[in-house]
Amino acid sequence: MKLDELPRLSLGFLPTPVEDLPRLSGELGVSLSVKRDDFTGFGGGGNKVRKLEFLMADAVARGVQVVITTGGHQSNHARMTAAAARKFGMKPILVLRGNRPDAWQGNLLLDHILGAEVDFLDPDAYFEQINPRMQAHADAAEARGETPYIIPLGGASALGAMGYVNAIRELSEQYAATGRKAPDYICAPVGSGGTLAGMVVGCSIWWPGTRVLGIAVTGTAVPFAERIAVMANDAAELLELEQRFTPGDLRIENDYVGPGYSIPSEQGNAAILRTGHAEGVLLDPVYTGKAMAGIIDLAQRGAIEQGSDVLFVHCGGTPALFPFNEQLTADVSA
Incomplete structure (x- = not known):
């Protein structure tokens, strides 16, 4: 079944913009941009x-x-x-x-x-x-x-993953319209895995040269690569694609979870403040802060190569900032 043949109800305010992050790019030595899926709008926005x-x-x-x-x-x-x-x-x-x-x-x-x-x-x-x-x-x-x-x-299901298969198509059209080449990396937080599964399938269709990079924000009993490969294969089957994926095809970074899911990390909080100060972009302590911490560290260590074009998918989460106000203002003098 083709993607456009699947029943879909319009909820999001799409397409969401892609925004360059020039100051962080200069600091990290990569060309960093962000897909603003915090701007999807409906129900407070998010991926x-x-x-x-x-x-x-x-x-x-x-x-x-x-x-x-x-x-x-x-x-x-x-x-x-x-x-x-x-x-x-x-x-x-x-x-x-x-x-x-x-x-x-x-x-x-x-x-x-x-x-x-x-x-x-x-x-x-x-x-x-x-x-x-x-x-x-x-x-x-x-x-x-x-x-x-x-x-x-x-x-997180094959049907839910269609949202990010479609998002990659949307991105490919946005990039093509401005003559911009596909990014070297597309990065996103990984919680349940459905977003990344859709991205893997979508990139196999429209951006085959782009590497999908997931930053885990929680632990899991079954390794993420195994879970996401199964979901990606189910999604590919739903779309009647021949391609199949193995855990070895997926890159998941697991070193940025911090104390646990939904518990702010020191690195994540630092990334929230750094991104807010540098670019005026709001991240959250559950998902996007930890994912940005991963991107920053990987770029600084060369695990994301210098000069790479990196696209970060902002999955939303601004409401989750407010319950953690004490942790995020620990740097404020009494």
Whole structure:
């Protein structure tokens, strides 16, 4: 099936711009630019909007009344899924990793404004309980006579990955329109893996010479390269492509997670402040700050070669800045 034959609902404000980062480029010795997918707009913006265009088309076609998904406390995906559910008259249920908070800040505040039902899971038991808990919500919806739809963590599925297959096509058209050559690297944070899987498939079609680089922002029991290769192959099969991918085809950097998922890191916080000071671009401590920390370190060490053209995909997440105000202002004198 061709990409344009897959059902898709327009949600994002697309195409998003590509912005050069000249001061960071000069400091790092690479040509660094950013795909501003924090500007996708819908539901507060972010990369998950692209996935939801395909996932919500499927949900609408199935006559769904209840959408169930999961993520961390400051999940951009959960927030945007709640917004998408409300747009199409559905009830959102969010099963989030973390204990019930004392204060609803950042994405949690937006989840509340969107009227999501939020179910908190103990973080230590999350990975054992998440699938049974989402299924329990689906079973309860069916018992009420409602049709449920479970969206996996981060929208990470072959169908969700179509959002970033399409994003690479969008980028190839933007670059071609300005006579700009394809970048040497395209880099993005890796949490659930769906974005990177779509990028791998998209680059195989439109930018075969571009190397896809993922910066992990969380640990995983199954290595990311294995998970993403499976998802990329499922996406390629959905598109009836012959190409297949192995874990060895993927480059994932795992040294920038810091203390853990959704826990700010010293390197990530430094990258947030450096990028804000140098370019006026806002990053977040969960995803993009850690990913930029990885790009900075890799460029400084020569693991991204000097003179390379590097495109960073900004996946959004600005609301997640606010709950971490104390960590991000530790440099402020009393």
